[in-house]
Amino acid sequence: MYDVIIIGAGVIGGMIARELSKYKVSTALLEKENDVARGATGANSGIVHAGFDAKEGSLKAKMNVLGCSLMEDIAKTLGVHYRKNGSIVVAFDEEQDATVKALYERGVKNGVPELRILTGDEAMEIEPKLSKNITSALLAPTAGIICPYSLAIASIGCAMDNGASLFTNCEVCGIEKTKDGYKVTAKDGRAFESRFVVNCAGLYSDKIADLAGKGGFKVHPRSGEYMLCDKDAGELVNLTVFKVPTKMGKGILVSPTADGNLILGPTSTDIEDKEDRRTTEEGLEQIVRGVNESVDDVPLRAVITSFTGLRSVGSTGDFIINESEGFVNCGGVESPGLTSSPAIAIYVRNLLIGAGMEPDLKEDWNPGRKIFKAEPKKYGRIICRCETISEGEIISAIHTNPPAKDIDGVKKRTRSGMGRCQGGFCQPFVAEIIARELSLDLLQVTKSGLGSELLTGRTKEV
Ligand SMILES: Cc1cc2nc3c(=O)[nH]c(=O)nc-3n(C[C@H](O)[C@H](O)[C@H](O)COP(=O)(O)OP(=O)(O)OC[C@H]3O[C@@H](n4cnc5c(N)ncnc54)[C@H](O)[C@@H]3O)c2cc1C
Known part of the structure; x- marks a missing residue:
């Protein structure tokens, strides 16, 4: 019997697990995929938003502004790449100038510090590659960039080091109310009991809420396609450059990433299928048109990959975070969910304490992570040439909480395979290291869990 079961190991489940690991409560994190942060x-922009987008008074606005103010410190404690680079929203005509002014006023009401409206010339002075057609801009110096999956991985690692248990390949398909709390059943038959349940299942949070009889909301997928440029292009702009938002979202941006690449996108298209992560010709064309309007000389020849992320758009227009009988929903956590995650963790902790969780703190809580150290000589063998990642770093990723078990898991923890060749050179070596470290046959090594095995059979027996 656990005190708390968290369903879903994304950044929201992860940050809540870390927050709860400060307390004398036992926590289990159940995740349907082979790894966390999938x-x-x-797959998102990785922007720590300043907080002027969300409607004043909304939970989104409150969580965003608080989350933004907490992020730098948390990232530093967890060793996650973060940079307070600031953001700028650019306008191209009088109507958009009015939107910039409205965003400024909303930001001030939301409590966003240091916001400034700039003329087109002032904007060009601080960001020379901006289009000459800009008429005004909103500068938000408190915005930043962070590696989103690293934040989730590190927060889950911290929670595990402090006693939380992670169960992957554990798809929740049943939730029953019991005398003392809840019984949660996974598709493979495993059963878990707890006093409290926190639903952080992203796109499936509506389904999980329905299983527990705590639903009443819907979540639909809105796809966002991206193009990612090589690190050579990472310094094209310093600020995150947004266009003025529309009812479909914050629009197509041009931004450096926390790891030094340049990210372009996302598109914003409502779709039906919660698993449809295709990139499309129309989507990529839309990104090209969008970025060329706001920034000059975007080096499209430097694009090394494209990908799609799916937003969890909730039916209420706000984050759906509520508690009833010890069951907490975190549904509809679309953007700025990443930014808000530290604040949501505190909010959910308070809901659980309100529902009866004992607020006894551990004396020996470690806010950071324990990193596994490989043999020193392993750090001298470079496996990923593009990103200069050593065998030692890969071994460390496989043995540090939460352990990497597949190629994508190693990639997201070390960046091996994230460079210009996209794993063309290093992937076979990474597969060999995974097989060796986890005592697997090479044929069992997967890209991202069962069904994605890299090799189909042997061509030569030795
Ligand atoms: C295109 C795009 C751009 C974005 N840009 C930004 C940005 O720049 N800044 C920002 O602040 N936010 C941004 N966001 C929002 C941010 O990414 C999300 O708010 C955040 O990642 C949500 O985290 P989560 O943990 O709720 O969801 P997820 O990361 O989706 O995690 C949910 C987890 O639940 C698991 N799960 C689902 N069903 C089950 C089940 N039955 N049993 C067990 N596990 C289950 C899933 O496998 C998944 O791992 C963006 C989102 C998208 C898609």
Whole structure:
């Protein structure tokens, strides 16, 4: 019997697990995939938003502004790449100038510090590659960039080091109310009991809420396609450059990433299928048109990959975070969910304490992570040439909480395979290291869990 079961190991489940690991409560984190951070957390813009977008008074606005103010410190403690680079929203005509002014006023009401409206010339002075057609801009110096999946991985690692248990390949398909709390059943038959349940299942949070009889909301997928440029292009702009938002979202941006690449996108298209992560010709064309309008000389020849993330758009227009009988929903956590995650963790902790969780703190809580150290000589063998990642770093990723078990898991923890050749050179070596470290046959090594085996059979027996 656990005190708390968290369903879904994205950044929201992860940050809540870390927050709860400060207390004398036992926590289990159940995740349907082979690894953590495989949902929206693994494919988004990675922007720590300042907090002027969300409607004043909304939970989104409150969580965003608080989350933004907490992020720098948390990232530093967890060793996650973060940079307070600031953001700018650019306008191209009088109507958009009015939107910039409205965003400024909303930001001030939301409590966003240091916001400034700039003329087109002032904007060009601080960001020379901006289009000459800009008429005004909103500068938000408190915005930042962070590696989103690293934040989730590190927060889950911290929670595990402090006693939380992670169960992967554990798809929740049943939730029953019991005398003392809840019984949660997974598709493979495993059963878990707890006093409290926290639903952080992203796109499936509506389904999980329905299983527990705590639903009443819907979540639909809105796809966002991206193009990612090589690190050579990472310094084209310093600020995150947004266009003025529309009712479909914050629009197509041009931004450096926390790891030094340049990210272009996302598109914003409502779709039906919660698993449809295709990139499309129309989507990529839309990105090209969008970025060329706001920034000059975007080096499209430097694009090394494209990908799609799916937003969890909730039916209420706000984050759906509520508690009833010890069951907490975190549904509809679309953007700025990443930014809000530290604040949501505190909010959910307070809901659980309100529902009866004992607020006794551990004396020996470690806010950071324990990193496994490989033999020193392993750090001298470079496996990923593009990103200069050593065998030692890969071994460390496989043995540090939460352990990497597949190629994508190693990639997201070390960046091996994230460079210009996209794993063309290093992938076979990474597969060999995974097989050796986890005592697997090479044929059992997967890209991202069962069904994605890299090799189909042997061509030569030795
Ligand atoms: C295109 C795009 C751009 C974005 N840009 C930004 C940004 O710049 N800044 C920002 O602040 N936010 C941004 N966001 C929002 C941010 O990414 C999300 O708010 C955040 O990642 C949500 O985290 P989560 O943990 O709720 O969801 P997820 O990361 O989706 O995690 C949910 C987890 O639940 C698991 N799960 C689902 N069903 C089950 C089940 N039955 N049993 C067990 N596990 C289950 C899933 O496998 C998944 O791992 C963006 C999102 C998208 C898609």
